[in-house]
Amino acid sequence: MSQPEPDSTTPLLRDERSSSDDSQDDDYRSRWRSIRVMYFTMFLSSVGFTIVITSLWPYLQKTDDSTDASFLGWVVAAYSIGQMVASPIFGWWSNHRPRREPLVCSISINLAANIYYAYAYLPKTYNKYHILMSRVFVGFGAGNVAVVRSYVAGATSLNERTGAMANMSACQALGFILGPALQACLSFIGEEGVTLDFIALKLNMYTTPALLAAVFGLINILLVVILLREHHVDEDGRHIQSINYTSEERVDISEETVESIDQVAVMTSNILFFIIMFIFAIFETITTPLSMDMFAWTRKEAVLYNGIILCCIGFVSILVFLAVKVAALRFGDRPVLLIGLVIIFCGFFILLPWGNHYPKIQWADIKNNSFVTQMPDLVPAPNSTVEPTGCPIEQTWCQYTPAIHIAQFFSADFLIGVGYPACNVMSYTLYSKILGPKPQGVYMGWLTASGSGARTLGPVFVSHVYTHLGPRWTFSLICGIVAGAIILLISAYRRLIAFSVRHGRIVE
DSSP, X not given: OOOOOOOTTOXXXXXXXXXXXXXXXXXXXXXXXXXXXXXHHHHHHHHHXXXXXXXXXXXXXXXXXXXXXXXXXXXXXXXXXXXXXXXXXXXXXXXXXXXXXXXXXXXXXXXXXXXXXXXXXXXXXXXHHHHHHHHHHHHHHGXXXXXXXXXXXXXXOHHHHHHHHHHHXXXXXXXXXXXXXXXXXXXXXXXXXXXXXXXXXXXXXXXXXXXXXXXXXXXXXXXXXXXXXXXXXXXXXXXXXXXXXSOGGGOOSOGGGGSOOOHHHHHHHHHHHHHHHHHHHHHHHHHHHHHHHHXXXXXXXXXXXXXXXXXXXXXXXXXXXXXXXXXXXHHOXXXXXXXXXXXXXXXXXXXXXXXXXXXXXXXXXXXXXXXXXXXXXXSXXXXXXXXXXXXXXXXXXXGTSOOOOHHHHHHHHHHHHHHHHHHHHHHHHHHHHHHTTXXXXXXXXXXXXXXXXXXXXXXXXXXXXXXXXXXXXXXXXXXXXXXXXXXXXXXXXXXXOOHHHHTTSSOX
């Protein structure tokens, strides 16, 4: 049956019919209703991560005095460690059983982990390790992203795929908007907030966002149980028998499945996705410490202002996702991915420090220094409640590295906010097309694990390099990594094509 060309002006969540005279309206409506549930699951997964990301550093500082910037990297990475472990498991599970099962299980784990995070202040000791473990379990629950991506890839035709993946990424971006925006709004509760004695719970600017994420998780479980149905279509949009209860090795959708997948293209896609997620994990980890060091923001100011910044980046990302759908149809997926990487390179290049203006040094770290005897006005009285601000003196680079101007900071935020979403959606859209009709649960699990590995290593890398070497080395190394990704994409450019194009069924 011939398929109409997708409409590039289709609204974000509008259904795209595979045939104007579709005789299976009920199946069609059920398929897109289920896909929208997947969109919402991706949205809530994003909210669950970003709703605490801007307050994570001050929460650690307030809860455990022994916390340093290096430990922050491990706490941010903890989410991705959990997701990296869980993604192949949930992906394999989704290939053998109804997807409702791994989804409900993963979301329940996520819900419980957010409650654990809210109570992490309660133990008398080792609070930072409780925060660390709670983030591991939140990430483990977020391993359902592999299930979501494999479902959308299997429930859409080749023509629908780019639009559906862009819609899913737009929902993820909405989560990135709502998460920091909610955190910014909840920052007005303050650090003390109110205490519910009967359940020993403090409701403040740090715990309330996690509890709200738990409520969202409960809503998500209800939607999955009530609305989600199994659907699978071939690359032309025709319904085929469900494959979820059969081992990948035994599935026989058609003779297409016996034709080989280009494993070089698969590996290249995984590497590119790793790099894209690695550099964005670095960006979201470094934003709060960098702004506190460079601009002498307090903990509360950093949470509020960075929440607003990430919210604005999220809005930009949504516009980019809508533009990507049109650009990919006109120019192809690979050129959009290449342009996105170039824009990211420019964003991090702009962050390189220059000039003769240096950051303010944090007085709390020099109060025992002999310099204080010469300038006692810099140090408050011992009983002062004023929060120390500025660049900590133990970061020796603060004394000789120029400060980053706020205009540089905003410009880089904008460029990264444009380049990252384009790269993100194009990388896994290309990946799903390269795999073709083969069940994609495990493959998507490995892709998600690749991204999670990047989100694990990225925060650890940046927290150590930034703490010991400063922003000049940090952003120079990142520029080199992005340049390497551009070279890799160009060298493998001809191999990153859809399965059907590779085997001559469709002309690119």
